[in-house]
């Protein structure tokens with residue numbers, strides 16, 4: 231991607247203050263007992279311009295900046311990378327699996343995106359490395375020359391012949407192991423997955439995890455989850471700088 235960040239210096243300014251500065255910093259928010267960090271935006275209502283974006287890290291949690299991570303402490307770099315993804319315009323990726331913990335909340339079993347909404351457990355530094363899905367997302371927003379050499383898969387998802395909104399569509403490249411996902415994002419049930427390397431891909435459509443719709447879509451949107459994981463009935467061949475042409479997938483009923 232063509233976006234870079236550099237350290238500008240230390241400040242005594244606090245995050246989440248409307249001061250025209252984009253600030254990363256710690257705040258003590260024990261009442262937010264499921265929030266490690268979050269990114270907020272201040273937008274000019276009249277022009278739509280972004281005035282500032284702040285990232286706050288919740289100092290109610292234990293943190294670490296140790297090179298190899300630290301048992302029982304959350305890795306600042308990993309969580310900062312996720313939040314800087316938001317600051318740069320990325321939403322959440324659904325490429326991950328979680329399970330319920332007995333103590334409440336969810337534990338990540340596996341994740342293929344830094345932008346997965348739930349962090350790895352304390353002690354992990356796995357979130358320091360952007361994955362294929364993160365790289366495709368940020369490159370789509372800030373493309374460079376390399377990104378423009380890549381290809382895409384687009385198409386439409388239906389259920390009972392009708393367009394399906396909010397379906398998670400994932401392209402898997404068996405040659406590299408890369409997974410890149412997107413959603414059907416309009417009333418026509420259309421999707422587009424960009425930033426794919428040339429070659430055959432396996433395409434899978436799956437419903438979002440019903441425990442966590444709010445991390446992906448506004449609560450005003452209705453997302454149908456009543457269908458089974460469905461694969462495209464052929465390998466989809468991606469060409470350099472080209473699109474696959476429309477791939478239509480009718481999902482299987484539950």
Ligand SMILES: [Zn+2]
Pocket residue numbers: 312316322346347
């Ligand atoms: Zn997030």
